Amino acid sequence: MIDLKLLQKDFEGVSAKLTRKGVSAALLTTLKEKFESLRVAKQEFETLQAAQNAMSKEFGVYKREGKDISELKARVDANKIKVTEAVEVQRERQEELEKIAMAVPNMPDDSVPDGKDEEDNIELKKVLTPKEFGFTPKEHWELAEQNGWIDFERGVKLATSRFSVSFGMGARLERALINFMLDFNRERGFEEVSVPALVNRQALEGTGQLPKFEDDLYKMDGQELFLIPTAEVPVTNLYADEILTADELPKRMTAYTSCFRKEAGAAGRDTRGMIRQHQFHKVELVAITTPDTSEIMFEQMVSCASDILTALELPHRLVNLCTGDLGFGAAHTTDIEVWLPGQNQYREISSISNTREFQARRAKIRYKNGKKNELVNTLNGSSLAVGRTLVAIMENNQNEDGTIDIPEVLRPYLGM
RNA sequence: GGACAGCUGGCCGAGUGGUCGAAGGCGCUCGCCUGGAACGCGAGUAUAGGGCAACCUAUCUAGGGUUCGAAUCCCUAGCUGUCCA
Numbered sequence: 001m002i003d004l005k006l007l008q009k010d011f012e013g014v015s016a017k018l019t020r021k022g023v024s025a026a027l028l029t030t031l032k033e034k035f036e037s038l039r040v041a042k043q044e045f046e047t048l049q050a051a052q053n054a055m056s057k058e059f060g061v062y063k064r065e066g067k068d069i070s071e072l073k074a075r076v077d078a079n080k081i082k083v084t085e086a087v088e089v090q091r092e093r094q095e096e097l098e099k100i101a102m103a104v105p106n107m108p109d110d111s112v113p114d115g116k117d118e119e120d121n122i123e124l125k126k127v128l129t130p131k132e133f134g135f136t137p138k139e140h141w142e143l144a145e146q147n148g149w150i151d152f153e154r155g156v157k158l159a160t161s162r163f164s165v166s167f168g169m170g171a172r173l174e175r176a177l178i179n180f181m182l183d184f185n186r187e188r189g190f191e192e193v194s195v196p197a198l199v200n201r202q203a204l205e206g207t208g209q210l211p212k213f214e215d216d217l218y219k220m221d222g223q224e225l226f227l228i229p230t231a232e233v234p235v236t237n238l239y240a241d242e243i244l245t246a247d248e249l250p251k252r253m254t255a256y257t258s259c260f261r262k263e264a265g266a267a268g269r270d271t272r273g274m275i276r277q278h279q280f281h282k283v284e285l286v287a288i289t290t291p292d293t294s295e296i297m298f299e300q301m302v303s304c305a306s307d308i309l310t311a312l313e314l315p316h317r318l319v320n321l322c323t324g325d326l327g328f329g330a331a332h333t334t335d336i337e338v339w340l341p342g343q344n345q346y347r348e349i350s351s352i353s354n355t356r357e358f359q360a361r362r363a364k365i366r367y368k369n370g371k372k373n374e375l376v377n378t379l380n381g382s383s384l385a386v387g388r389t390l391v392a393i394m395e396n397n398q399n400e401d402g403t404i405d406i407p408e409v410l411r412p413y414l415g416m
Numbered sequence: 417g418g419a420c421a422g423c424u425g426g427c428c429g430a431g432u433g434g435u436c437g438a439a440g441g442c443g444c445u446c447g448c449c450u451g452g453a454a455c456g457c458g459a460g461u462a463u464a465g466g467g468c469a470a471c472c473u474a475u476c477u478a479g480g481g482u483u484c485g486a487a488u489c490c491c492u493a494g495c496u497g498u499c500c501a
Binding site: 039042043045046047049050052053055056057058059060061063064069072073075076077079080243364366373 | 434435462463464465466467472473474483484485
């Protein structure tokens with residue numbers, strides 16, 4: 001959530017930043033007014049409540065001393081009506097404010113380039129050069145089917161479209177990748193955690209998926225539980241509502257989970273193959289830091305993900321997301337795109353974001369800075385999306401006859 | 417699925433309608449003591465919001481109710497434990 005106090009103190013500044021994310025100044029003005037009117041309502045309530053409390057105390061004294069209470073009772077009853085009204089007003093304003101505030105995205109950092117969509121993202125650097133093929137490289141679904149690694153039809157039979165089944169070496173490679181990535185991250189100082197795949201509404205509000213993006217989440221029938229769209233949700237929320245000590249920070253965690261997305265609004269995109277599935281495997285990095293160290297952590301996380309691809313000998317590039325492509329909660333994001341020779345383009349395989357205080361404010365994750373409690377910074381990033389990594393291996397390591405070379409670093413994981 | 421018990425501050429634990437934001441202990445912080453430490457002694461030690469100082473408001477799992485007044489009584493939900501199926 002954005003800082004409403006800051007909005008009030010520096011309306012122009014906040015407004016300028018959020019305008020770049022397409023938030024209208026009119027909405028922010030409304031937000032500011034609602035915040036102010038809530039403050040007034042709170043004050044009114046508190047004044048009345050203070051009077052009520054004082055009279056109630058007096059009441060006790062009267063009783064003990066055996067005095068007549070009828071006059072006091074009349075006063076206290078009259079005041080109570082006002083208190084009840086004030087509570088109602090306050091509640092209404094609180095709800096109105098939250099409804100708007102929770103749907104406002106994070107402020108982008110100044111380093112985020114302006115832009116409409118992924119076309120306007122800025123390439124930061126390329127790592128490894130795509131190799132030349134002496135033949136026309138195939139796309140991954142063709143290779144996957146030819147090698148018997150992935151069965152798209154049977155996935156549809158079991159569930160619905162955008163589900164697939166891995167067989168044999170395809171399935172083993174997925175598992176090898178997961179283990180390799182987790183081990184790699186652990187060696188970089190990220191503690192492995194294993195978390196629930198179902199989370200409640202509060203957790204999703206904490207990280208920003210709710211209330212705005214409910215349409216893209218799978219919800220349990222009749223229960224306030226949702227399948228996680230990313231491990232970022234359970235892992236970040238591990239410390240929701242907590243006050244960490246300074247020496248506990250930074251928290252660095254890595255988790256493997258399945259991720260579930262309805263992909264609402266992605267109709268027609270990547271319908272073939274396993275680029276965009278309703279269920280996919282992902283290894284995630286999450287960090288919780290002090291505000292002054294979050295950028296160092298960010299760089300470490302980007303390196304971690306990039307180095308995994310390098311270890312797998314997969315050419316990739318880093319891109320700085322523009323305002324139009326930036327996610328709801330991110331202050332800035334670096335995407336890692338892997339080269340897919342079959343598609344002849346770079347495709348997203350990892351997304352690393354610093355949300356700064358945005359999630360911390362929603363999830364109430366704080367730390368003790370001396371005497372004061374301050375909000376932490378939270379960061380998250382994929383390292384990596386497993387299915388897409390498998391896709392990249394297939395397309396980059398294919399031979400003319402359709403066979404696929406297994407990357408050196410994965411061989412120990414496959415008993416090779 | 418059924419029955420019962422419980423959920424209090426970082427932890428343990430007292431508190432059955434007003435003087436309770438909450439005894440006591442542990443832990444932690446600071447000071448004294450010491451060559452140094454333990455022991456001992458003294459002081460402090462929740463969070464949020466508002467005034468931005470005194471102070472005020474809220475919070476004893478959550479939500480609702482009774483009452484002038486609720487940690488304390490009632491209802492609902494969640495969680496934990498025990499027993500039964």
